[in-house]
Amino acid sequence: MLKLRSRSIPLLRDWHKPISASLTGVFLLQYVLWIQKESGVWLPETITIIKMALLLTIVVEWFPALHWSLRRLMQLMAITFMTGYVLDYDPLGREVLGFRDLGILIQDNTSQLAPFIWFALTSWIITLIAVKIMQNKLSIMIILVVTVTTFAIRDSFSSIELWEQGAAVIISGLFLLTIWHFAELKEKNPVTWSHSSGRLPFIALPIILLFSLIVYVGTLAPDVRAVLTDPYTMWRNAQGVSPAISDSTSTSLGSQSTSGYSRDDSTLGGQLAFDHTTVMTAVTPYRSYWRGETRSIYTGRGWIASEAERRTPLSPISPEASLPQDPRVEKAQLGTIEVTQTVTIVGDSREEFPVLFGAYAIDSVQSIANEEDGAGFSSIRWSSGSSELRWIGDGRTSYPESYTIVSKVPVINEAELRKVPAQIPDREGLEEYLLLPDTLPDRVTELALQVTQSGMNMYDKVKLLEQYLSSTYPYTTTPAPGKDMSADFVDQFLFEVQEGYCNYYSTAMAVMARSIGIPTRWVKGFAPGAAAGENEYTIRNSDAHSWVEVFFPGYGWIPFEPTAGFSLPSYAMEDGSATDSQPETSLETETPAEPEPTSEPEGNVPSQREGEGTTRSFRWEAMIVAGAIMLGLIWILRRRVPVLRHLYPVNRQLNTNKHVVIEFEQFLRFASRKGYRRLEHETAREATRRWFEKDKRVEKEELESLLLLFEKANYSDSPISLEELSEMKQKVQRIRELI
Numbered sequence: 001m002l003k004l005r006s007r008s009i010p011l012l013r014d015w016h017k018p019i020s021a022s023l024t025g026v027f028l029l030q031y032v033l034w035i036q037k038e039s040g041v042w043l044p045e046t047i048t049i050i051k052m053a054l055l056l057t058i059v060v061e062w063f064p065a066l067h068w069s070l071r072r073l074m075q076l077m078a079i080t081f082m083t084g085y086v087l088d089y090d091p092l093g094r095e096v097l098g099f100r101d102l103g104i105l106i107q108d109n110t111s112q113l114a115p116f117i118w119f120a121l122t123s124w125i126i127t128l129i130a131v132k133i134m135q136n137k138l139s140i141m142i143i144l145v146v147t148v149t150t151f152a153i154r155d156s157f158s159s160i161e162l163w164e165q166g167a168a169v170i171i172s173g174l175f176l177l178t179i180w181h182f183a184e185l186k187e188k189n190p191v192t193w194s195h196s197s198g199r200l201p202f203i204a205l206p207i208i209l210l211f212s213l214i215v216y217v218g219t220l221a222p223d224v225r226a227v228l229t230d231p232y233t234m235w236r237n238a239q240g241v242s243p244a245i246s247d248s249t250s251t252s253l254g255s256q257s258t259s260g261y262s263r264d265d266s267t268l269g270g271q272l273a274f275d276h277t278t279v280m281t282a283v284t285p286y287r288s289y290w291r292g293e294t295r296s297i298y299t300g301r302g303w304i305a306s307e308a309e310r311r312t313p314l315s316p317i318s319p320e321a322s323l324p325q326d327p328r329v330e331k332a333q334l335g336t337i338e339v340t341q342t343v344t345i346v347g348d349s350r351e352e353f354p355v356l357f358g359a360y361a362i363d364s365v366q367s368i369a370n371e372e373d374g375a376g377f378s379s380i381r382w383s384s385g386s387s388e389l390r391w392i393g394d395g396r397t398s399y400p401e402s403y404t405i406v407s408k409v410p411v412i413n414e415a416e417l418r419k420v421p422a423q424i425p426d427r428e429g430l431e432e433y434l435l436l437p438d439t440l441p442d443r444v445t446e447l448a449l450q451v452t453q454s455g456m457n458m459y460d461k462v463k464l465l466e467q468y469l470s471s472t473y474p475y476t477t478t479p480a481p482g483k484d485m486s487a488d489f490v491d492q493f494l495f496e497v498q499e500g501y502c503n504y505y506s507t508a509m510a511v512m513a514r515s516i517g518i519p520t521r522w523v524k525g526f527a528p529g530a531a532a533g534e535n536e537y538t539i540r541n542s543d544a545h546s547w548v549e550v551f552f553p554g555y556g557w558i559p560f561e562p563t564a565g566f567s568l569p570s571y572a573m574e575d576g577s578a579t580d581s582q583p584e585t586s587l588e589t590e591t592p593a594e595p596e597p598t599s600e601p602e603g604n605v606p607s608q609r610e611g612e613g614t615t616r617s618f619r620w621e622a623m624i625v626a627g628a629i630m631l632g633l634i635w636i637l638r639r640r641v642p643v644l645r646h647l648y649p650v651n652r653q654l655n656t657n658k659h660v661v662i663e664f665e666q667f668l669r670f671a672s673r674k675g676y677r678r679l680e681h682e683t684a685r686e687a688t689r690r691w692f693e694k695d696k697r698v699e700k701e702e703l704e705s706l707l708l709l710f711e712k713a714n715y716s717d718s719p720i721s722l723e724e725l726s727e728m729k730q731k732v733q734r735i736r737e738l739i
Helices: 002-008 016-037 044-060 068-086 099-110 116-133 137-156 163-188 190-220 231-238 307-311 375-379 442-452 458-472 489-497 502-515 612-636 656-673 684-694 700-715 722-738
Strands: 256-258 271-273 278-283 290-295 335-345 362-368 380-383 388-391 402-411 520-526 530-533 536-540 544-552 556-560 571-574 577-580
Touching: 016 044, 016 116, 016 137, 016 163, 044 068, 044 116, 068 116, 137 163, 290 388, 375 380, 402 556, 442 458, 442 489, 442 502, 458 502, 458 544, 458 556, 489 502, 502 520, 502 544, 656 684, 656 700, 656 722, 684 700, 700 722
Parallel strands: 256 271
Antiparallel strands: 278 335, 278 536, 290 520, 335 402, 362 402, 380 388, 520 544, 530 536, 544 556, 571 577
């Protein structure tokens, strides 16, 4: 009955072939996805056509009942029609009077499809060849190893990420090996297959459950950072070249980038590798942060310039002339000190930066080196709204080699700043500095309110946020991604990743302050750098940094430093002269020094990061559930795993008779796994005779001698000699190989 059914449904008879073809298609698709990631290799239309050709070829292969020639014709027609559809093919007509006219007509129509049709037909042929080749376990293994090695090399020695393609190739390859193992079993051992095929669901169920359990437990495992340096990074470092364009932000959370002044801050996060290339040197009597640009719009993933910032008119500058200030900002109550700085750009960096760097707030540009005629000033514009000296390159004037600027640096008077109320009565003109995405999770605002609830004025609330972030979250340049990560960057940092570097801290503080009604803006530039002599500093790419500025009515924008281990240089007035209120330190890299002890903020500030206890509790509960599932599987399969009944104490000696009995029982279990079932009422002799009455591969005499040795060892008092034991093992081995 089963035989007739197999003949009537070829798909059931050759079930492995369409499944194998589908997995081969998935395998080949990874190559297409790889080439798609390569810049400028294929046009988008080419990629679409190749993917569709691959899909159509595999779909037709699911109809094995059709003759192979009919399947090829269907594939050819479908691929041709699909190519024309993608390219908006418009058929051309022509009067045909002979073969020459027919040839011209065909040429005119096919020219519309070229060269895309050739890519489609080539992918069709390659797919058919691959389906044919991937029908042998050795071929599958070789192609799998070569493909994974190729993907790994390309992934490691380029900026292209192919780990998803590599994972798909490995999974497809393993499934192909499994399918063709069963196909060979069916072909070589039809009797065994007929006995085992009905039990396939029971065989597959424990495997699926075990695999699911392993994956589940894997998702609960703690994150482990990479111990070894990526080969690409190691290779580039050996050549003395930075592994990537200097950028203190990453393109995606979990990726790695190189420290330096960033150009695109729209997507923050990822791991950071230090680039210690020198960027500039500075001569200044006071340490300061080298301020670059500001950003006001937080998107949930990073920072972008607002529409007002992009449209703000830029003012030309003149040598030694004071720069106009933002009319929205009143600084009547702010005390400042005047600081003169001379900055020298090192190497080719002068061609890269969009701004001129200086201590906040820049008041005037005194000179630009090698530009006595003033031509260099024509390429500089002043943005009063963001306090930026922007470099507008025109292709004829290069970025300044050196320049001297004068800044009026704020002097922090905490007593005066504490007079500013917690809520600003007039927010006109500050709307963009209070904007937050609608998708910001409520728990961010709730945490900000909890941290600042003891602050009675704006300054205390901002300082509470600053101290909370710097004292609660550990600094690292290799933050590990959290589990079930939120779509919001700040939410990830505060509740899931819970560690990071400057971009994490500064963005979190800016967003948390905004959530409680305090205007902020995000600032990027460089930390002070390393002292290289008296009043001289060396600034490297590894000093790239970001921090926060908070708006105080009557005082303007005041900088704050929430990053753990970092301290913002601040100044106090003593006897009418300015002094640095902090000892001079050397910051050769963004790696922070040991943070100084800070007093605990007053009030009910969370001592533990919210959600940490919940996460740990969840992991323990998950591990208990996983253990219970494992014990349940063992209990269910206890009758099918009779290993324990044959384990003997180590010191117990077995005689040859018991050796023979154990050897024969192991043979019976092996035969059972091959589909040879022993009924409950049958003796060993009756069962083995029944098994091999139809299966003529085992000689009757050899089976009979094996049974006699077993019966002698099990039922008689006659001892089995060592020669007989050895003969017994040889017979069992030969029969195993036959069945």
